[in-house]
Amino acid sequence: MLQPVVFAMLLDAASKGQRLHDVEEEQIGFTHAELGGPLAERWGFQLPLITVITVITVITGHDDPEATGMSAIVRVADLLAREAGIGVEPPEPITMELAIEAGIDVDAARERLTPLFQAEARHEASDDDDRMSRDESFARALDAAA
Secondary structure (H helix, E strand, C coil), X not given: CCCHHHHXXXXXXXXXXXXXXXXXXXXXXXXXXXXXXXXXXHCCCCHHHHHHHXXXXXXXXXXXCCCCHHHXXXXXXXXXXXXXXXXXXXXXXXXXXXXXXXXXXXXXXXXXXXXXXXXXXXXXXXXXXXXXXXXHHHHHHHHHHC
8 A cells, every 4th residue: 555655755756857657666666557557457448558558658657758659649648637737747748749649639639628627626626515516517528528
């Protein structure tokens, strides 16, 4: 089990711009990518995505500027989430080269994701008594983004 003090170290490292991959390896002996692969498999993700999550991100430390194909798509998704304040790693710019390799119009992706991120923020801000309406709001935002 991840101890609060270790998690606090990871948060501190992220706030200082350190690569979590390195700090995770040093502090807990594995990375979030190594944990994410089996989780993605359990959730029924397709093998190519599981491979990207585990193998490619473990090899590259999840910040490969030369990402290609599906790894480029996952990289752009990660960077868009960071821009929205999701996760602990600091935001980084999405290069034009990466966006082209991923085949993603980044401005259009931001526009489509905005309602989803807003719904998530409302979800986080509301209390447990309002769970049904939060979940419905989140589901509507997912439908709108699809």
